[in-house]
Amino acid sequence: MDYLPVFADIRGKLCLVVGGGEVAKRKSGVLLEAGARVRVVAPHIEPALAEKQGIETVVARFAPQHLDGVMLAIAATNDHAVNQEVSAHAHALNIPVNVVDSPELCSFIMPSILDRSPLMVAFSTGGASPVLARLLRGKLETLIPHGYGRLAGFAARFRETIKARIADPAQRRIFWENVLDGVVAEKVLAGDEASAEAMLQGLLANQDAQPGGEVYLVGAGPGDPDLLTFRALRLMQKADVVVYDNLVSKPVLEMTRRDASRIYVGKKRDDHTMPQEQINELLVRLAQQGKRVLRLKGGDPFIFGRGGEEIETLAAHGILFQVVPGITAASGVSSYAGIPLTHRDHAQSCVFVTGHLKDGSMNLDWDLLARPNQTVVVYMGLRGLETLCAQLIAHGLPASTPIAIVQQGTTQNQRVVTGTLTTLPASAELASLQAPTLIIVGGVVTLREKLAWFHPTPSAQPSR
Numbered sequence: 001m002d003y004l005p006v007f008a009d010i011r012g013k014l015c016l017v018v019g020g021g022e023v024a025k026r027k028s029g030v031l032l033e034a035g036a037r038v039r040v041v042a043p044h045i046e047p048a049l050a051e052k053q054g055i056e057t058v059v060a061r062f063a064p065q066h067l068d069g070v071m072l073a074i075a076a077t078n079d080h081a082v083n084q085e086v087s088a089h090a091h092a093l094n095i096p097v098n099v100v101d102s103p104e105l106c107s108f109i110m111p112s113i114l115d116r117s118p119l120m121v122a123f124s125t126g127g128a129s130p131v132l133a134r135l136l137r138g139k140l141e142t143l144i145p146h147g148y149g150r151l152a153g154f155a156a157r158f159r160e161t162i163k164a165r166i167a168d169p170a171q172r173r174i175f176w177e178n179v180l181d182g183v184v185a186e187k188v189l190a191g192d193e194a195s196a197e198a199m200l201q202g203l204l205a206n207q208d209a210q211p212g213g214e215v216y217l218v219g220a221g222p223g224d225p226d227l228l229t230f231r232a233l234r235l236m237q238k239a240d241v242v243v244y245d246n247l248v249s250k251p252v253l254e255m256t257r258r259d260a261s262r263i264y265v266g267k268k269r270d271d272h273t274m275p276q277e278q279i280n281e282l283l284v285r286l287a288q289q290g291k292r293v294l295r296l297k298g299g300d301p302f303i304f305g306r307g308g309e310e311i312e313t314l315a316a317h318g319i320l321f322q323v324v325p326g327i328t329a330a331s332g333v334s335s336y337a338g339i340p341l342t343h344r345d346h347a348q349s350c351v352f353v354t355g356h357l358k359d360g361s362m363n364l365d366w367d368l369l370a371r372p373n374q375t376v377v378v379y380m381g382l383r384g385l386e387t388l389c390a391q392l393i394a395h396g397l398p399a400s401t402p403i404a405i406v407q408q409g410t411t412q413n414q415r416v417v418t419g420t421l422t423t424l425p426a427s428a429e430l431a432s433l434q435a436p437t438l439i440i441v442g443g444v445v446t447l448r449e450k451l452a453w454f455h456p457t458p459s460a461q462p463s464r
């Protein structure tokens with residue numbers, strides 16, 4: 001270990017920053033955030049720095065007396081001689097000193113920081129590669145939820161109470177582990193501290209009780225795992241059981257916890273592996289067994305996903321749950337196909353409908369759909385494509401209206417077929433498209449040609 005990491009309390013203390021430019025401004029900013037008073041010394045100090053609140057400016061070249069009363073010093077000038085001087089004087093006075101980009105002149109170095117106050121993560125490559133530290137920071141940003149600071153604050157609030165109530169340190173540790181990795185923590189992270197507190201009190205009153213299960217209703221997006229949210233990923237790695245259906249792509253499923261059991265509940269068109277009521281009951285049963293259940297659904301759970309029905313049953317049984325939104329097919333698939341859903345020249349509104357056939361017919365409000373300057377996105381519409389096009393024409397859309405159908409958007413198998421209301425049904429038939437497919441109707445479809453060079457490409461991944 002080349003350095004000893006410490007967290008210094010500099011609240012209300014005087015710190016010196018030598019330098020008046022961008023770097024000095026950044027360093028002063030960190031010191032101010034940690035509550036210090038900052039003295040900035042330089043012959044020229046940029047106004048943006050001088051005007052910061054809590055800063056005392058000294059417009060002069062550095063001189064040793066500027067170190068009077070200082071707790072720590074940072075040299076951030078582009079003049080090596082000045083930096084050396086600051087370092088030498090600070091060393092002589094035993095004042096910790098940092099010289100930006102010159103580890104040999106430093107008595108301490110500044111780590112990269114991930115701030116989830118009061119939780120702080122600080123790390124350093126010991127000067128080996130600041131860029132590497134920055135990359136690592138990016139990774140940690142995605143791993144450590146933003147609400148972790150709140151969670152730490154919550155834990156702090158109850159620390160004394162729990163210490164008084166649970167005398168045995170080992171038991172107390174187990175209690176905290178259950179709290180910080182279970183439903184209570186999830187409530188805090190979701191911003192509901194009142195419920196979290198009630199649960200914590202419940203656990204405290206009944207410490208021997210098994211912690212109950214919970215259900216995470218998570219939107220898995222349209223297929224490309226890069227489109228998952230951080231929260232989805234976190235819960236995917238936490239769940240004990242995964243209940244998923246046909247729309248969830250293989251690469252997404254592979255990102256769930258390795259040792260979680262997986263239950264496939266099907267739903268291809270006409271092949272309903274498990275009726276919805278049974279899925280609802282399954283979720284309740286698993287949660288009642290104390291499991292953390294991940295109900296993984298394609299796209300967004302609340303958009304043609306029957307997520308509402310699932311949580312109704314959970315609520316009726318008093319099961320805890322949380323819902324994590326996902327990128328819905330309309331949004332993900334249209335982006336990857338290069339079709340903006342709205343555009344000032346083409347569409348001021350956008351409607352999502354399901355083209356699912358009921359008794360062979362499509363029961364939609366055609367007058368609403370056949371309006372100019374509007375994009376219509378049809379989920380589950382492949383089988384009804386011909387009816388859809390005929391009805392839109394019959395209700396007033398020009399036969400030349402552009403339309404696209406996208407197969408397995410955002411995955412490696414993405415294919416896009418475009419045409420007009422007259423030509424598309426035949427071209428789609430010829431293309432023998434594979435489900436799932438999404439239909440987009442409206443002038444925006446023509447933009448695809450223009451934007452062809454800029455489509456995001458589905459990331460390298462095994463196919464569905």
Ligand code: SAH
Pocket residue numbers: 222223247297298299300301302303304305327328329330333378379380381406407408409410411436437438439
């Ligand atoms: N909850 C989902 C939609 C479920 S309905 C969501 O928000 O996206 C199922 C329909 O979604 C499919 O029939 C298809 O129309 C559409 N769909 C979902 N993923 C798709 C994909 N990757 N490519 C094309 N269409 C998709």
